[in-house]
Amino acid sequence: MRPDLAVEIAGISMKNPVMDASGTFGFGTEYRPLMDISRLGALVTKSVTLEPVHGNPPPRIWETAGGMLNSIGLQNPGLKSFLANKLPLLQSFNLPVIVNIAGKKVEEYVQLAAAMEQAPGVAGLEVNISCPNVKEGGIAFGADPSSAEAVTKAVRAACSLPVIVKLSPNVTDITVIARAVAEAGASAISLINTLTGMAIDHEKRRPILGNVSGGLSGPAVKPVALYQVWRVCQAVRIPVIGMGGIMNAGDAIQFMLAGASAVAVGAANFVQPGVMLEIIDGIEDYLVRHRIPRVGQLVGALEIS
Amino acid sequence: MRPDLAVEIAGISMKNPVMDASGTFGFGTEYRPLMDISRLGALVTKSVTLEPVHGNPPPRIWETAGGMLNSIGLQNPGLKSFLANKLPLLQSFNLPVIVNIAGKKVEEYVQLAAAMEQAPGVAGLEVNISCPNVKEGGIAFGADPSSAEAVTKAVRAACSLPVIVKLSPNVTDITVIARAVAEAGASAISLINTLTGMAIDHEKRRPILGNVSGGLSGPAVKPVALYQVWRVCQAVRIPVIGMGGIMNAGDAIQFMLAGASAVAVGAANFVQPGVMLEIIDGIEDYLVRHRIPRVGQLVGALEIS
Amino acid sequence: MAISAPGIVSRAKPGQFLHIKCGEALAPFLRRPVSIHRIDREQGLVFLLFQVKGAGTSWLASRQPGDALDMLGPLGNGFRTPETNSSLLLVAGGIGIAPLVFLAEHAAGNGSRVKVLIGARNQDHLLLLDKLEEAGATVRAATEDGSFGLQGTAIDLLTQALQEEGADMICACGPRGMLVKTASLAEERQIPCYVSLEEYMACGVGACRGCVTKVLAGDGSITYLNVCSDGPVFAAGEVAW
Amino acid sequence: MAISAPGIVSRAKPGQFLHIKCGEALAPFLRRPVSIHRIDREQGLVFLLFQVKGAGTSWLASRQPGDALDMLGPLGNGFRTPETNSSLLLVAGGIGIAPLVFLAEHAAGNGSRVKVLIGARNQDHLLLLDKLEEAGATVRAATEDGSFGLQGTAIDLLTQALQEEGADMICACGPRGMLVKTASLAEERQIPCYVSLEEYMACGVGACRGCVTKVLAGDGSITYLNVCSDGPVFAAGEVAW
Numbered sequence A, B: 001m002r003p004d005l006a007v008e009i010a011g012i013s014m015k016n017p018v019m020d021a022s023g024t025f026g027f028g029t030e031y032r033p034l035m036d037i038s039r040l041g042a043l044v045t046k047s048v049t050l051e052p053v054h055g056n057p058p059p060r061i062w063e064t065a066g067g068m069l070n071s072i073g074l075q076n077p078g079l080k081s082f083l084a085n086k087l088p089l090l091q092s093f094n095l096p097v098i099v100n101i102a103g104k105k106v107e108e109y110v111q112l113a114a115a116m117e118q119a120p121g122v123a124g125l126e127v128n129i130s131c132p133n134v135k136e137g138g139i140a141f142g143a144d145p146s147s148a149e150a151v152t153k154a155v156r157a158a159c160s161l162p163v164i165v166k167l168s169p170n171v172t173d174i175t176v177i178a179r180a181v182a183e184a185g186a187s188a189i190s191l192i193n194t195l196t197g198m199a200i201d202h203e204k205r206r207p208i209l210g211n212v213s214g215g216l217s218g219p220a221v222k223p224v225a226l227y228q229v230w231r232v233c234q235a236v237r238i239p240v241i242g243m244g245g246i247m248n249a250g251d252a253i254q255f256m257l258a259g260a261s262a263v264a265v266g267a268a269n270f271v272q273p274g275v276m277l278e279i280i281d282g283i284e285d286y287l288v289r290h291r292i293p294r295v296g297q298l299v300g301a302l303e304i305s
Numbered sequence C, D: 001m002a003i004s005a006p007g008i009v010s011r012a013k014p015g016q017f018l019h020i021k022c023g024e025a026l027a028p029f030l031r032r033p034v035s036i037h038r039i040d041r042e043q044g045l046v047f048l049l050f051q052v053k054g055a056g057t058s059w060l061a062s063r064q065p066g067d068a069l070d071m072l073g074p075l076g077n078g079f080r081t082p083e084t085n086s087s088l089l090l091v092a093g094g095i096g097i098a099p100l101v102f103l104a105e106h107a108a109g110n111g112s113r114v115k116v117l118i119g120a121r122n123q124d125h126l127l128l129l130d131k132l133e134e135a136g137a138t139v140r141a142a143t144e145d146g147s148f149g150l151q152g153t154a155i156d157l158l159t160q161a162l163q164e165e166g167a168d169m170i171c172a173c174g175p176r177g178m179l180v181k182t183a184s185l186a187e188e189r190q191i192p193c194y195v196s197l198e199e200y201m202a203c204g205v206g207a208c209r210g211c212v213t214k215v216l217a218g219d220g221s222i223t224y225l226n227v228c229s230d231g232p233v234f235a236a237g238e239v240a241w
């Protein structure tokens, strides 16, 4: 018998626990020629803001040991264009679509949430309070429990969609933030966003990124991500979507053992388009090999002596 | 003319800006058969505690993408044995010896500082308030500005040695901690200690490290380290010793451009014993090639447009 | 380097590139963009021409005959196909010659008159003169040290060529400084000019927005377009240099 | 695998290991510890015998004749040299045979009577019987599937051997479970027993305290010793299993 890969996160039913990490898969269509997107558990969009955002000056990408820095700066066409041009295509994949929203003020999150509630075919919201690459908003909301709480409450009140709050790892104690957003009504938590970092060209004596600093992701950050996911899963009862450096099925299973109910794959998509499908297959193989009937049984199954 | 590599950190004169990172070079003697230790700018010891510490159960080491986790847990023979057995050998290298101290309570730091002041041949103290691998003390002191301040003040009062406070990167805003210890009388700041992380064996469904979590270091963390060093150097006026993932002279120079007056090399020693000497030579080559007479001119010379 | 890749060859256009996984494990992490240098349609071969720069290209250079390569592509827009019988000036700086050979062969095969202007550091960096002439292109070369052809740069060759005869279209690939000058010479003479740009890339397919270059929108406002999917070839007048 | 390393050979003792940089760049990051399997003093060669497990050993296995290797060593304490004319039992589980061949050759050359007991999964994993007999050792083998020698384990061979004859010293290398059983059989008969342990390593030279194993100090208290510098060989009675 084939194992059951289906999971439900905050009322969103997914046929498997694997989705893309916001910002690494565009608005879905970019990877369409390269893989069967409809096999994913869900599709998460790049962050959408109220107004169009041009993003940061290039260079925006730099390879690092075991990972990469990015300083995209939330470049996106804005709410209006998203609704008109992107969302209709997303619906064609026949998948739960999770729209990631970002704002400079609480009010912007509220407007975005209200608009998404009206829009057809949005399964849930991921609230980005953890972008390190913008001057206003972004990480500022995710670094402080009371502002994290305020955003969550406001979004919660503005719509009836499942609200997944995406946390920043750049904090002293992530469980404090996690508890704050859980108590404020978040339906689920996703983490980690990128670790803030920078790169320097010593020959030119200049920063490499146009924005000076950027966000670190990829396998280099996996140990940090696993630790924070594990800690958050012990601190809150709402489901957690784990991410940070997942490259293969083994990595994905590690996040689930640490307590994540689902996982998201980011930078790995750049290295190997289609890797998410291999991860889904790999999880299934693992369940078969270990005679585990349902993927949900992996969640939090880490044994600590 | 050969460029001048000498630097002075908090009154400690070093013939070059390169030292080992605490805990990666033992008490100096372990690497003696493999390299000419007397060429270093300074020698930093493994953390010394008041009483002997057995450390954490194995496994304590795990390789990760571009780096490694460790959960040593400050294993060391304790103050008495350090003074009797280790310090005399350290003096034979004819180098400034910086003793790294760690405690579970402020009072322990004070006793250690007072003892080191009495001991012959200690050039300065590095105060470890950032170890992620012990249950009490350690990172707890480094995560909160007021306790960081309290430790620093107490150590400052207990001795007249230069006091270098070593900070943890696992905080929301490292400049807050940096300012707190600077105002409390620190002579210099060193950073980063390791990022807290964990590793999981998904086949066995168990944590890999005996201590469950550990500290991440190596090139994987370099972007984070560079960013935090850069931020701290802009926030305080006391000198900074930069570390985190330095593998070669280019990396070392990047830290100096970001504002570090000297650098420390950790995990790279495991990969290539003698790498610190190559880094010293590489810095000299760079200065020659760029016609820079003194290494101090690199400090903070990053150009941001 | 020649690689058997019939699927890619059948769709390849001059100016497009491949995004190549270099190294077996995680290092280097990201793929490397490399232009399609030439193709052999009959044999289903794609050729690459690249300079060894760092870990990625040196790994690539050490591949042995028979090794497999993980390549995405063809990616990017490619050069606009020149009209038949038009006259084309191709300006190459250093390794920028790589994609222009495919373009030269394609355009010459289309009946265009193609002149290739190559600037290089010295004789050793002058590549492929024979191949280009074989394909029916005229070639002019310049070296910085004067060891071959004109002592000077591709821009000197371009200035000369434009004085002698003009052109219906200019296509350029090379260092940014050279592209800027090419663009301004083309603009002076109102010749349509296309440049192939480089930027650090992650996805290579337009998903991450990491590889952008600044462009002037029609209304004069400034925005960012992806080098990987909106480019790598841009109309020179569109780029905010 | 044979490597020319006269400097290492001249100092090598049975039971010591080399700490080897695998891979050209950062992956894999840490060195890999591999025992000295045999040496050829005259030719200055050191031999390795290893199982391909992950990235490090598979890189190592793909080295070609003539390639250079970055090796630290010899490291570790090595086995205690047996007294001349003593009788020695060597217990090997799987790849644990690697360091014991050097020890067997060394001890046999020293005039000791050496019996090697090898346990393996199947015939394919039974290594080096000939080499050992050539060196003057007696060899007994066991395979889990019975495809060669006794059907059983190295522990079955040890039980048998101890019933037949006893020994002055037992040395063992292999999986932890096998070492535990060897240690208890040796203790029952009060035969001095030494085991070679494995632990994840960073520095390999005693500096980082990453590779510790739990031991019982003389006063009964528990402490941690470095496998790399205090070991890898420990008196079996000292280890807190």
Ligand SMILES: Cc1cc2nc3c(=O)[nH]c(=O)nc-3n(C[C@H](O)[C@H](O)[C@H](O)COP(=O)(O)OP(=O)(O)OC[C@H]3O[C@@H](n4cnc5c(N)ncnc54)[C@H](O)[C@@H]3O)c2cc1C
Binding pocket: A062, A063, C017, C028, C030, C031, C032, C033, C034, C035, C036, C037, C049, C050, C051, C052, C053, C054, C055, C056, C057, C058, C095, C098, C099, C197, C198, C199, C200, C201, C232
């Ligand atoms: C569309 C396009 C086509 C290209 N075609 C060719 C070609 O045909 N022949 C050729 O020799 N080179 C070409 N390049 C440049 C080539 O991609 C780089 O030289 C190569 O990526 C360097 O990788 P490395 O690991 O050897 O060097 P490193 O310097 O170690 O690379 C470090 C990082 O910087 C990136 N990088 C470095 N230089 C460049 C660059 N110029 N452009 C984009 N990314 C860069 C790498 O991809 C990597 O992520 C092209 C670049 C682009 C964008």
Ligand SMILES: Cc1cc2nc3c(=O)[nH]c(=O)nc-3n(C[C@H](O)[C@H](O)[C@H](O)COP(=O)(O)OP(=O)(O)OC[C@H]3O[C@@H](n4cnc5c(N)ncnc54)[C@H](O)[C@@H]3O)c2cc1C
Binding pocket: B062, B063, D017, D028, D030, D031, D032, D033, D034, D035, D036, D037, D049, D050, D051, D052, D053, D054, D055, D056, D057, D058, D095, D098, D099, D197, D198, D199, D200, D201, D232
């Ligand atoms: C003193 C000593 C001597 C050894 N001698 C031999 C030998 O002669 N032949 C042989 O085949 N193997 C030997 N081993 C085991 C060998 O070191 C590991 O198989 C090897 O490190 C695996 O590396 P990998 O990259 O192939 O595997 P991976 O599983 O990918 O390695 C991941 C990490 O775990 C470490 N690791 C994995 N297994 C072990 C292990 N058993 N012991 C220590 N670290 C490990 C690696 O060094 C690396 O850091 C010895 C180990 C020690 C400690």
Ligand SMILES: Cc1cc2nc3c(=O)[nH]c(=O)nc-3n(C[C@H](O)[C@H](O)[C@H](O)COP(=O)(O)O)c2cc1C
Binding pocket: A021, A022, A023, A024, A046, A047, A070, A072, A074, A100, A128, A131, A166, A192, A193, A194, A216, A217, A218, A219, A221, A243, A244, A245, A246, A264, A265, A266, A267, A268, C202, C208, C210
């Ligand atoms: C190029 C890039 C762009 C990203 N953009 C966004 C974004 O718009 N919104 C967001 O919430 N996270 C964004 N992220 C963060 C990822 O969603 C993810 O949290 C992070 O990259 C860690 O996962 P990974 O290591 O698998 O990449 C981005 C990451 C990358 C690499």
Ligand SMILES: Cc1cc2nc3c(=O)[nH]c(=O)nc-3n(C[C@H](O)[C@H](O)[C@H](O)COP(=O)(O)O)c2cc1C
Binding pocket: B021, B022, B023, B024, B046, B047, B070, B072, B074, B100, B128, B131, B166, B191, B192, B193, B194, B216, B217, B218, B219, B221, B243, B244, B245, B246, B264, B265, B266, B267, B268, D202, D208, D210
């Ligand atoms: C094995 C190991 C042991 C360490 N022990 C200590 C310690 O005792 N005290 C301390 O302050 N830092 C300790 N550190 C942290 C290092 O000094 C350094 O801050 C960190 O490793 C980052 O540098 P790197 O990336 O160059 O290794 C240790 C690091 C490692 C890898």
Ligand code: FES
Binding pocket: C200, C201, C202, C203, C204, C205, C206, C207, C208, C209, C210, C211, C212, C226, C227, C228, C229
């Ligand atoms: S490289 Fe991702 S958009 Fe171009």
Ligand code: FES
Binding pocket: D200, D201, D202, D203, D204, D205, D206, D207, D208, D209, D210, D211, D212, D226, D227, D228, D229
């Ligand atoms: S590996 Fe560092 S002490 Fe043994």
